[in-house]
Amino acid sequence: MRIFVFTGLIVLFSITVHAQIYKWVDESGKTQYTDVPPPPGVAKEGKKLNIKSSPISGDHEPNKSRNPGEERLEFDKRQQQKKEQDVKQQAKAEENKKKCIDAQGQLRLYTDSPRLTVPDGAGGIVFVDDDARQRKTADANKAIATFCK
Known part of the structure; x- marks a missing residue:
């Protein structure tokens, strides 16, 4: 039974992750933020905002997986290039x-x-x-x- 409840909660939370957020101004001039499109007669300039509900985890480049050793080598290479550039400037x-x-x-x-x-x-x-x-x-x-x- 616990597995069904846990699975249901995961499915419920994954649905809200992909929810779209809309911004529109009502008749009184107040800015409204909702997850449903604005009413047809109310909003003159409704905007569909590209906001993710959950932060993206992992690297900035999802297709490129790097391990800490590779990152350290790249860091050392950048440091060496900076030192060489400083020597040239001097x-x-x-x-x-x-x-x-x-x-x-x-x-x-x-x-x-x-x-x-x-x-x-x-x-x-x-x-x-x-x-x-x-x-x-x-x-x-x-x-x-x-x-x-």
Whole structure:
């Protein structure tokens, strides 16, 4: 007898799990929530809400069953990727710092020296004129703006 009562309760509860909930506004302006559709003349905008009566148990992806070992491996993999990304970011920050220092040195060189000489590429040296000095100063300022953040 207990089995029949228990089975009946399970069937009764499983019916309410799949019940649909409706939201509608009555004549007095009150919002009504029911499990039956609203009366035909009362509701101007009845909405059928997609509300589950019981929470979904288990994973978010029902077709994919994972055990704790697989989840741990995935977690370790994500942690390793994050560490690698952090190392790359630190290396890039150090490289940018070096480029910033170089650009500041170049700017100082082009603004502070009265007669600047540079190699001409053929083994000789040439004096830097004002136009070249301005171009080099502008390039150094752009590099500073880019790398010195």
